[in-house]
Amino acid sequence: MEKYKNMTLKSMKSIVYIAAIILFCAYGCEVADKETMVSSSFESGSIGAVTKTGNTEWEFSLADDNDNHELPDRWRSWWYVRMDNVDTREPLVIHLKNRGWPYYYVPVYSYDQETWYRFDENEVTQPAEYELKMEKQFTQSTVWIARFYPYTYSDLTDYLDTLPDNSYVTVETPATTQQDNPMYFVTLTDPASTDEDKQRIWMHARSHPAETGPSFLLEGLIDYLVSGTPEAQQILSKFIFTLVPMHNIDGVIAGNYRSTPKSENLEVMWYFDSEDPRELTENAPVEVTALHDMILELNDEGPEFTVALNLHASNSEPDIRPFFYPHFGTEDQGYTETEASLWKKQLRFIDALGIHYGEDMLEPAPDEGGGSFASKSYPESWFWHMFQDEVMAMTVETTYGRAGYGPDWITPDDLRGLGKALAPALRDYADSSITFEEHAFRARQNTIRSGLTYPALYPPATKDEMKE
Ligand SMILES: [Zn+2]
CATH class of the missing domain: 3.40.630.10 (Zn peptidases)
Structure with a gap:
């Protein structure tokens, strides 16, 4: 009886173990198997070079308007991408490069292009003057990310x-x-x-x-x-x-x-x-x-x-x-x-x-x-x-x-x-x-805003983007 009981427990443990693997793979393995995709082929979408630099790590380089490299660097500001098959089990890291402006900002993201959220300030750092680094664990495998709230x-x-x-x-x-x-x-x-x-x-x-x-x-x-x-x-x-x-x-x-x-x-x-x-x-x-x-x-x-x-x-x-x-x-x-x-x-x-x-x-x-x-x-x-x-x-x-x-x-x-x-x-x-x-x-000119947590590289030399 004792032996039988032990065997049953053992078998049950195995069954639970096998079931767990099946359940895990039904969800996790499938996600891991599919390649994460990055696209900007949609209305108002824009990104330049996209490079996968690690398992869940990417480098995005901003595009010139119309990929016209003769345009001024300062015309590079907008970017808007769609990512599919994002692994929701660990943080996604994006290094944003080739920016035309040195200012720190927090981008926005959405799971449906309707409800948009800002990243938290602690998810976005500025490793170099014209770069931003985002690190965030998304809760859904399709996400849109943009410089600011899109309006098409x-x-x-x-x-x-x-x-x-x-x-x-x-x-x-x-x-x-x-x-x-x-x-x-x-x-x-x-x-x-x-x-x-x-x-x-x-x-x-x-x-x-x-x-x-x-x-x-x-x-x-x-x-x-x-x-x-x-x-x-x-x-x-x-x-x-x-x-x-x-x-x-x-x-x-x-x-x-x-x-x-x-x-x-x-x-x-x-x-x-x-x-x-x-x-x-x-x-x-x-x-x-x-x-x-x-x-x-x-x-x-x-x-x-x-x-x-x-x-x-x-x-x-x-x-x-x-x-x-x-x-x-x-x-x-x-x-x-x-x-x-x-x-x-x-x-x-x-x-x-x-x-x-x-x-x-x-x-x-x-x-x-x-x-x-x-x-x-x-x-x-x-x-x-x-x-x-x-x-x-x-x-x-x-x-x-x-x-x-x-x-x-x-x-x-x-x-x-x-x-x-x-x-x-x-x-x-x-x-x-x-x-x-x-x-x-x-x-009220030069009012100092309180409670600011600028990244170390702050502040930049230029105040505002001029009209041109
Ligand atoms: Zn303008």
């Missing part, structure tokens, strides 16, 4: 489909890109109020395709304007918003950072004859001509534009908050009355936005904006030559890092909050009965 052309069309079918919002596609993709123009206003009492507001985003922050910002603005609240209704009765949420669509689809599939940087291609700024020269790309023509058409139709915002995102050190490129300066600094008037309007707008977004959430304006933009071919250069100080045209730069939310890293909802704040800020900006404490934000 499909994401835009899906979002526009969610807008209410009413007379306050109109979505049109009056132009197409070089690759024949429809360009969306979104108009928001209260059609029951007479146009004569309204001002036009212009905004366009994604001239630089990978700068996705402004897409979330515009979602926040649009959601707010169509929310039906009395405040939103009042704003729609006073303004007509014309928004171009995605300018460089072909570049977005291609997974480029700054340029079209022909490596054109649309931001600096508002080519015009300063003698006659109504006309762009014939070497301006169709994407630029489409915006230019629409602005003139609507302005001629009336009411006229008073504000034009050019939305971007800047590679900056992680704690730089959203900021602006105001132009010129005061008459005391040697600027003409008209130049100083534009400068003053730009600061007034920054102050108004600070009040609605949060007084510590924006970078203070510089002491002087300078006039070099006027001799270049930015959108604001054209606006200046066309409308002088009648249109407060300015670039808004969102940022990718903690952006004022430290120790947390900025999320799409935070960016939507910035968009939501734009609406009452524009209302107050346009209301001449409201006065702001002049240059209030300058007083």
Whole structure:
């Protein structure tokens, strides 16, 4: 009996052991057998060389836009990959190289391209100035990883489909890109109020395709304007918003950072004859001509534009908050009355936005904006030559890092909050009965953000990515 019992126990142990192996292999061996795959062949996907350097260790090298090695190093920032058959039993290590910018950041990842998560700061280190090392054990075998929250052309069309079918919002596609993709123009206003009492507001985003922050910002603005609240209704009765949420669509689809599939940087291609700024020269790309023509058409139709915002995102050190490129300066600094008037309007707008977004959430304006933009071919250069100080045209730069939310890293909802704040800020900006404490934000310049844990290689020498 004793012997029989022992044998049974022994047999049972063997059976459990064998069963365990079968169960283990049904799950683990299969995963281990399949080769991990890395791909960027999907909308907005991008990566250069991919090398497997260990069992679960990889080296990713960033690509130039269109693999065009003649483009500046600093145009290498965006990357977005899909990994399949990832071993979930041990950490995956990714060495990211060939970066164009030295700033530390934490990338994002998703298991379904819908819900995105930031890596933890302790999962991302900076072994060398232009490198990042990620080490993370994923819980699912398919994962998408990106430099920042992606926002594709499909994401835009899906979002526009969610807008209410009413007379306050109109979505049109009056132009197409070089690759024949429809360009969306979104108009928001209260059609029951007479146009004569309204001002036009212009905004366009994604001239630089990978700068996705402004897409979330515009979602926040649009959601707010169509929310039906009395405040939103009042704003729609006073303004007509014309928004171009995605300018460089072909570049977005291609997974480029700054340029079209022909490596054109649309931001600096508002080519015009300063003698006659109504006309762009014939070497301006169709994407630029489409915006230019629409602005003139609507302005001629009336009411006229008073504000034009050019939305971007800047590679900056992680704690730089959203900021602006105001132009010129005061008459005391040697600027003409008209130049100083534009400068003053730009600061007034920054102050108004600070009040609605949060007084510590924006970078203070510089002491002087300078006039070099006027001799270049930015959108604001054209606006200046066309409308002088009648249109407060300015670039808004969102940022990718903690952006004022430290120790947390900025999320799409935070960016939507910035968009939501734009609406009452524009209302107050346009209301001449409201006065702001002049240059209030300058007083807070150089505010030191507390509790930072920069990697040892920090800080880099350059402050922000410049507009070009
Ligand atoms: Zn940009």
